[in-house]
Amino acid sequence: MFSQKLLVNKTLWLKIAVAFLPTAVFGFLFYKTIKALFGIETVAIMLIIGGVMFLIIEYFRRNHDESKDKTVDELSIKESLMIGFFQTLSMIPGTSRSGATMIGGLFAGLSRKSAAEFSFLLAIPTMFAATAYDLFKNRNELIVDDYSLLAVGFTMAFLVAFVTVKAMMKFLTTHTFVTFGIYRIAVGAVFLYYM
Numbered sequence: 001m002f003s004q005k006l007l008v009n010k011t012l013w014l015k016i017a018v019a020f021l022p023t024a025v026f027g028f029l030f031y032k033t034i035k036a037l038f039g040i041e042t043v044a045i046m047l048i049i050g051g052v053m054f055l056i057i058e059y060f061r062r063n064h065d066e067s068k069d070k071t072v073d074e075l076s077i078k079e080s081l082m083i084g085f086f087q088t089l090s091m092i093p094g095t096s097r098s099g100a101t102m103i104g105g106l107f108a109g110l111s112r113k114s115a116a117e118f119s120f121l122l123a124i125p126t127m128f129a130a131t132a133y134d135l136f137k138n139r140n141e142l143i144v145d146d147y148s149l150l151a152v153g154f155t156m157a158f159l160v161a162f163v164t165v166k167a168m169m170k171f172l173t174t175h176t177f178v179t180f181g182i183y184r185i186a187v188g189a190v191f192l193y194y195m
């Protein structure tokens with residue numbers, strides 16, 4: 001499904017590229033700052049904030065006419081860029097990349113299913129670029145065997161993401177993001193409690 005869309009829809013390539021731009025720029029400019037943010041407290045707080053955001057957006061969508069939601073094909077370039085800015089929030093540890101982009105997708109008027117679909121498609125260049133940039137920055141510390149392990153890790157991460165998003169898209173045809181919101185808040189609260 002995803003591969004077919006990418007092969008036949010050249011406009012979709014442009015939307016993904018535009019959505020990826022903010023992450024590329026912010027990642028390049030603030031690489032060291034982002035790395036310095038890593039910490040259990042930051043992760044816990046962002047888990048809770050992300051969960052609250054899911055609950056808030058679902059609260060405002062409770063009387064929403066879903067027949068007016070857009071598909072990925074109907075997404076504009078400007079809206080794609082907006083989703084890209086939401087993705088930059090995922091650079092903060094504890095902020096889910098897929099969660100941030102799906103919330104951005106909902107703000108852009110996408111259906112829950114379409115938001116999950118675009119989030120996965122956007123993950124392809126994002127994951128590749130993040131891995132490649134990390135390899136470049138740490139090239140002097142790596143040995144040949146490390147590259148093969150990283151390649152396997154990247155492939156496995158991609159496959160897991162693919163399976164997860166397909167399952168999520170099926171789930172979202174009959175459910176909302178409330179479950180994910182509650183889950184994130186609970187996990188974040190547990191982290192803070194045991195710190």
